[in-house]
């Protein structure tokens with residue numbers, strides 16, 4: 001199993017810690033793992049031109065914007081499972097992660113069947129953030145394996161949450177199982 005984590009926080013904080021913990025667990029259970037930190041990438045806003053859509057030949061489209069998104073699309077296609085992580089902003093997913101999703105137009109129909117999971121962290125309430133992630137993964141026809149949510153404010157606060165830690169380890173193990181993929 002190849003597992004890709006996508007971190008949609010602009011800071012080195014709770015989302016990154018949660019994804020790291022989950023991926024460590026999956027790695028220990030035998031998965032090949034990689035974490036992409038969107039905060040370190042130059043990924044410009046989708047221009048909405050739709051010239052990149054997957055064609056009838058089912059080949060990936062090509063985006064007109066030349067930036068750090070291009071090498072991430074083949075990584076998504078090579079993965080068996082993708083874990084999306086977001087801080088909760090105004091009870092929604094972060095703009096950083098949403099723009100990343102928008103930039104997957106060149107490949108999104110090709111994600112069908114890959115396992116999907118999510119982590120979300122908020123100061124006082126998760127709101128629609130997991131629903132937002134699932135709206136994307138359902139549209140892509142990626143089977144949802146599970147999510148972990150936690151409440152934390154300061155960038156390291158979630159590390160002391162034993163319940164969340166145990167849930168991350170368990171979800172990582174589940175994602176490492178080949179049966180996680182449909």
Ligand SMILES: Cc1cc2nc3c(=O)[nH]c(=O)nc-3n(C[C@H](O)[C@H](O)[C@H](O)COP(=O)(O)O)c2cc1C
Nearest residue numbers: 009013014015087088089090091122123124125152
């Ligand atoms: C722009 C912004 C909006 C936020 N909106 C919410 C919110 O609606 N509800 C909430 O509980 N926390 C909210 N927070 C707090 C963050 O979700 C919280 O600090 C979280 O731990 C951040 O995750 P991170 O450390 O991975 O960046 C907001 C923070 C920022 C910067």
